[in-house]
Amino acid sequence: MSAKSQGDPGEDHVSRVRAESPCSDMKRAAAKKLIERYFYQLTDGCGNPHCDNQHCASSGKVTNLTPNQAAAQAIQLFSQEARLCDGTQPSKVARTIEPGQTSLAKSLPVKSVNPTSSDEGKQEPYLTEAKLLDIIEKCKAEDSYALLIRTLGEVFSSGKALSLSFQKTEKSNSPLAALLDRAPDTLLRPPADLNKEAVRSLQGEDKEEDSSDPSPTVPNNDDTSVDLPSVRRAFEALWSVPGEQFESALVNALVTLADDIELDLRVFRIVRWDSMDSLLNVFLIVFEIPMLGNSEYLELALHMLCKALSCLPVVAQAKLARVWAKHCKSRLPNLLQALQELITVKVIGGSFTRDYCVQDADTITAPTKVMKILYYASMLAGELDPPELILGDEAESASSDKTSSSRSSISGQIPQDPLATELGINALDARKPFIPFTDFYNEPLSDAIEMDKDFAYYKSEEPMKFSFMNYAFVLTPATKTLGLYYDNRIRMYSERRMSFLQTVVGQPTNPYLRLKVRRDHLIDDALVELEMVAMENPSDLKKQLVVEFEGEQGVDEGGVSKEFFQLVVEEIFNPDYGMFTTQEDTQMTWFNPTSFESDAQFTLIGIVLGLAIYNNVILDVRFPMVVYRKLLGRKGAFADLEDWSPTLYRTMKELMEYTGDDMPETFMQTFRVGYRDVFGSLSFHELKENGDELYVTQENKKEFADLYADFLLNKSVERQFNAFRRGFQMVTDESPLALLFRPEEIEQLVCGSKIFDFAELEAATEYEGGYTVDSEAVRNFWRVAHSLPPESQRRLLQFTTGSDRVPVGGLSRLKMVIARHGPDSDRLPIAHTCFNVLLLPDYSTIEKLQDRLLKAINYSKGFGML
Known part of the structure; x- marks a missing residue:
């Protein structure tokens, strides 16, 4: 309490002293420094085990003092000019000693300490950087690491003890600093001038304060009370000690810690914790351990810590993501690598069946959940687009209540990730994340997942079912494409079943989306029919597409549709058609801002693009990336x-x-x-x-x-693009497209992979009808195929599969079949594009094979009998 509040003109006195004495500030600083030395002598001691100073903690003659009591007694010792031990200096940064804690010297378990709850009247052990360094030096000097092992075991096995460790020093949290700030005039005259009530209030113990959470309250939502630089220095010093001296004890302590926290979160629902911040302190410290990705830590401790961390409520996970993004940038790549290694080890070493799959293994799902926190932390630590880039309908959803089930109209009924909602961000907001998105892919996991089962879990209403489709950032685009494929096919089957039921009740409908077109009037016929469907019953767009070219015998099992889309794209995206232009320096397609075509025409083009994705067809379209960002709800910037x-x-x-x-x-x-x-x-x-x-x-x-x-x-093509996007959404509005894919991945989905490697195709090809990989005709075929120029290779791919585009994941994803089509003859090879089958006669020479193959791929068009 200040002198002024007691009627003493202390404030005027200080003002006069400062005005009259030019060195008053220096005196004040010197007095403050001296009082701090008395304070730390009472709390920490001088370090001399044989000290006989009755006012020094090292002598053992100082009873346990609360911080307030130590502050008051320090002022009294200053006024009495009491003895001050040599070497007693305050830290370079004053340390916070909160109510309910003992002195730093007493709190460390130099002797065997049985950690108990502070509610039982005993004090938790805890660590600081200085104390850990002291223990390490002492152990090195004695060549015995028993004290270090015991200390690490006691502190790192107790969540309460660890939450109190490595705390920042906030000036406002220090009782001594608070006293000096409240009564700065007392530093310039003997503290005996303090009134009795003020001294009593300092010496007395505030019971309510003592029983409160000892960890400082963190005012900011992206801040923490843990001194993370101090933690890193402490761990660096710890690993200067040979690992065999302490690592087993530390691993065991971490396993015990993780078990206890998981029990608290799952069973007691954190009622045993005083605050969520103190629990987060524990995770912030343990995830700074530099060796989490090595040996025992990876196999035992990291998995258990991930299980405990994954139990945190969403609000706490969001807080952790913010703290990691703000204070732990340099740590994020190493932490991601440790999580990836853990997942990979568990996938490769696991024995999975249809009854016990990767989704059921918490050794895999728990680190994946933690990786999601890291995923959003990486976005927060990178470059984020401003909120004004959200498109109009998106902005309304984003500004609504956080419990809204969706932010994206394109995702329809797809629920928004709760963590993303809590953080108020989306993957689309990350212009440049701190860690590239591709670093989060885990290929062994993606290959091990049975996507049909994962999709079933995704659709399951049981909350305990884990689906990687809700953690799509860890999956490669090729694996995510399978998830989208299952969703599309099931919707097609559902529409077909509904058509059958309507037929039974006397309202027959076509179970397919049938388009009958003429080659010479392809665009007119296709757009007219699609416009009729869109106007009469838009849900029919979600039926399986079946295309028939008038006057041709091809039956569409997929191959006819591929050619239909290819021909539509070639014609409608041609600049001569007037709807799109080509950028001079990139040769990419863009909307014609002065197009005379109606909005309906652009809507129908959007439908075509949506149908291509829906029917798993790759298009030869070259849009700039901004088109896919805009399709997912973000303006161009x-x-x-x-x-x-x-x-x-x-x-x-x-x-x-x-x-x-x-x-x-x-x-x-x-x-x-x-x-x-x-x-x-x-x-x-x-x-x-x-x-x-x-x-x-x-x-x-x-x-x-x-x-x-x-x-x-945006503005110059607003009318054209909005109509285009509206048509695209008519097909994809209920699809998990936005849940699974980012803009650059949707580009791969539409255009295919840019990697054209025929060696991959050869490795993935199968043989039937008597051919094997060693057959002479097969060897000759691949010699010819590899010798072709890239353009001819693309024509060969189109002849065999119906598309010259490489699917997502590369040509290894194509299951091409080469079947023997009789003995040597003059016939040309034949392809069943619906099934990627090439019927190849057993030509006697490589020259004959090359001649017949080139004629087939250069002059084939349409579907008929050869």
Whole structure:
């Protein structure tokens, strides 16, 4: 309590002293430093085991003092000029000693300590960096590590003890600092001047305060009371000791700790913990252990810690993700590597069956759950797009209650991840995560998952069923494509079953989405029929597509549809058609901002793209990445210009990075921009009112860049793109597309892989009809295939499979079959594209095989009998 509050004009006195004495601040600092030395002498001691100073903790003559009592007694010793031991110095950073704790010297289990709850009146042991260093030095000097082993075992096996360890020192949390701040005038005169009531209040013990949580309250949602740099230094010092001296004890302690925490969270629902922050402190410390990915830690401790951490409520997991993102960036890649190694080891070493699969193994699912926290921490630690880039319908959902079941209209009834909702972010928001998204893929796990069963778990209403589809970041795109395939096929079967039931009750409907088109009027026929379906019954778009070319004998088991999509894409995305343009420097397809086509036409093109994904057909479409971001609900931004138009992006970067004050004279750029339409005519647009009179300067250059990008990528094609997206959603609105895939993965889904490796195709090919891998005709076929130029190889792929695109995951995903088609003859090879089967006669020479094969792939078109 200050002197002023007691009627003493202390404040005026201090002001006069400061004004009259130029060295008053120095005296005040010196007095404060001396009082701190008395305080730490009472609490920590001088370190001399033979000390005889009755006012030093090392002498054993100081009774257990609360922090408030130690603060009051330090002031009294200062006023009495009591003896001060040599070497007693306050830490470089004052340490926090909270109510309910003993002195730092007494708290360390130098002797055998039985950790008990503070509710029983005994104190928990805990560690600081300084104490751990002291123990290590003592153990090295004595060449005995019993004290270190005992200390690590007691502290790291007790959640309560560990939560009190390595705490930051907050000035506002120190009783001594609080006293000095409240009564700075007392530092310049003997503390005996303090009134009796103030001294009594300092010496007395606040019972309510003592029984509270000893860990400091963390005011910020992304902050922590753990001194993480101190933890890292302490662990670095610990591992300077040979690992065999202590690691077994530490591993056993961590297993005990994890068991106890999991029990608390699953059974007691954390009622045994005073606060969630103190529990998070434990995980922050143990996940800083640098050897978690090695030997015993990986096999025993890490798995158990992941199980305990995965039990945390969503709010606590979100807090942990924020703290990791803010304070543990350098630690995130190593932690991810440890989790990946744990999952891989358990997948490779596991014995899984249909009855016991990877989804049932908590040794795999628990680290996957922890990896999700790390996944969002990586996004928070990277570059995030601002909220204003969320499209209109998305923004409404994002700003609604966090319990909303969906943020994306494209995902329909797909529930939003609770952790993402709590954090208020989405994978689409991460322009550049701290750790690349691809580093989260685990290929051994992806290969081991039986996606049909995982999809069944995903659809299950039982909350205990774990599905990797809800943790899609760990799966490779090829595996996720299977999940989407099962969803699409089941929906097709459902529509077919409903058609059958309607037929039974006298309302016959077609169980398929049938399109009958003429080759010479392909676009007109297809768009007219699709428009009728979209108007009359949009749900029919979710039926299996069956295409028939008028006058041809092909039966569509998949191959006819592939050719239909290929022909549609070739024609409708041709710039001569007028709906799309081609970017000069990238040769990518973009919407024609001056198109005369109606919104319905763009809607139908969106339906075609959705149908291709829905029917597992790869298209030869070259959209910039911003199109897929916009399809998933994000506007185009300045960063998207790099992919959309690299030349323009470089020019804009030069403008943005220019630092001179003569920007208007140098660039002569106003807020009026020009662009050319599909006919080559130059048009102008003002980004702001009277933009032609407003020059770009250092102050407004960022605004100019954002407005220019917004115009090019959003506003100039708003009508066309919104209609296109509406058609796409008509097919994919109930699909888990947005749940499983990011924009760059959807590009792979639509366009296929960019890696064209015929060696992969050869390794994955099977043989029938008498052929084997060693047959002469088969060896000759692959010699010819590998010698072809890339364009001819693509035609061969198209001839055999109906598409020249590489599926997601590479050509190894194609199960091509080469079957013997009789003895040597003059017939050309035949392909059943619906089943990827090549019927190859047993040609006698490689020259004959090459001649017949090239004729087949160069002149084949349509479906008929050969």
